Amino acid sequence: MTSSDRPRPPFDRRQFLRRSSAFGAAGLSLPALLAACGGDDDEGASTGATGGTDETTGATSPGTGGASSPGGTGGDELFFENWPEYIDLTEDGATGTVDRFTEATGVAMRYTDAFNDNVEYFALIQPALGSGETIEPDIIAPTSWLAGRLITLGWVDKLPLDQVPNAANLRPDLQQPAWDPTGEYSLPWQTGLTGIAYNLDATGRELTRTEDLFDPAFRGKIGMLTEMRDTIGLILQHLGVDPSTITSFDEAAEAFEMLAQAKADGQIRAFTGNDYLDDLSTGNFAACIGWSGDVVQLALENPAVRFIIPEEGGNSWADTMVMPKGADSRDAAAEWMNFVYDPVQAAQITAYVQFVSPVAGVREEVAKLDPELAESPLLFPDEEMLSNVKGFANLGEDVEAEFDAAFSDIIGA
């Protein structure tokens, strides 16, 4: 039988392959795949999030990222998700305070540093918390404004403060702050300063002002933060506007224009979260906006890296510990908070991370560890330093939406 005797199929194979490959391939582009995954995102999030409830039945829940705790016992394990470079590490890379805590209290703890960016992290937890499900971590470390948003949305539980006697050590200026007016939902983890970090090898000169970030000589070598309040806050002060008192978008519009112009000119190499440190260290960023302790830590490894509070003024901020709605391990969380609010323990963290501790009495303890460190204005800001840094105003919800939209228009893809 020759091929011509065979019944002819409705369309020939080559035609079929070509058409179907054209269609199939069109559908296979990456965003389409991504989009398809996105459609079922809440499904995935809930699977990951139910880990918390599993623990009551004694089943171990698979973690979403990072280190497993020493001798994790599943049921009672406390899970703290924090920012990178934000706790003291021992020589071999273990988290010192976590180890001391487990030793002192017998509570197993899992500590991860997956928190890179407030907006990203919010997007990560939003599907679960927004539909009334729980997420895995018992304590998370949002910056104050995000803590405020989570409190307003009702997505966090009150802290078991009656079991945290050391909470009395909280610095007076941080009690009942604007983001948490009753002070029942959050305890600051660290506070700190935003200023300018630069790599002397790449700049070739010392920097002193925010204006230096806009120097055309550094075109394409400047990094800015995806954290709106830090980036816009610095630019506002450069323009002579006090970010702690603004109430409307109009007051900040000029800063947004300046940022948009710098981006359009190719001045800005990238907008980053906490991952700016690599680019700063390698010199890809000649200069960037950075957080005091991070950069001071990095400067210990790379002497070319410097940190300054610009002459026009820097920002101050606070990162908090909050408990996402439905977090179990409340007793363990209380023990942890009590532990890190003990000035002796807090001093260990401060001496390592080099941020401004929210715990009163830390300075004396740090002085015992390293007298020179206790004199650093970046760790223990003096009057002069404090007069030169500003917080960011607590924006109303509608105003915040306006700021966020304008900012993501500039930095967003």
Add this chain to the structure above:
Amino acid sequence: MSAADAEHDREPARASTHRDELVGLVALIAAGVLIAAVGMRLLTGPLATLAVAGLLAIVATLVVMAIAGGPQARRRLAPYGLLKPGILWLALFYLAPLFTLARESLSTLPSRFAVQAEFDWSIGNYTQAFRDFGPQFTRGFAYAAAATVLCIAIGYPLAYVIAFRGGRWRNLLLGLVVLPFFTSYLIRTIAWSSLLADSGPIVGAIDGLRLTSVFEALQIMDNDRLINTPAAVIGGLTYNFLPFMILPIYVSLEKINPALVEAAKDLYSPAPSAFRRIVLPLSLPGVFAGTLLTFIPAAGDFINAEYLGNPNTTMIGNSIQDQFLVQNDRPLAAAMSFVLMAVITVAVFVYTKFLGTEELS
């Protein structure tokens, strides 16, 4: 036996052929619809369980029919059985998400931090996608097109040499082409970012050779840097998708009978003309397939622009990723995905129309 008897005998056979094929086709469609409906969440809870049970029943019935029906029935049912895994897979993992996505793209978020969008036939997401993301769409397609052209320029000669001059090294050379796939896509791109870093070896070498100004004039470098430039993004895309261009071109070149070229030379055709009139036309199907495999995924790529680009080189893939995962505006992201798919589909149709392979081979 008379001719009339034979005719009489064939009648019922044809009828049963018809019936079997109809049963096979209906079963296939029913199974596809059931699984897609479950995937689209049109059927939930007990209904979904019922649908899956129905699906299994259909498959089981067909198997029983095929076994009981004898070789004739088996042969007629076989194509539908063989199509089933593919159809069901696509119905669940392609059609159902596509439907969900279409629905999402016509929805509105009731409030700023809402998780569930409400379906209300709003086309606002589409107008916003066009209004706000024009430059990203343009860049996405421009970079993908540039990378595709570069892939052809690099890949064609390489495939040619492997196919015609590779000799016994052919398989080794092909293996080397595929070798980069042994490493993850992401890792390869991040490797580029450290190779091209300002203090990295390549910038150092260019600097050492005093070629910086040449590269700047060619717009490959910008203020002494290679990375975080459009050139780096296009380069990364080219590198990552090159094997998808080389392999189809190689396959089509390898099939060409060398005697054809010899024949041309016997007829006094100079080598370039033999290439242009024989080898090139015969290899165009490979170029066509390679172009589709390169351009389409490259147009939606976001990894290269993320790691090798700057805030002014974001591609549409980055915007979609940002809207989906950072801004959590899924309706807008879904609309942008649909616009991207529509544009790519149209582009592919136009391309097929002008460069379709059917007439060539």
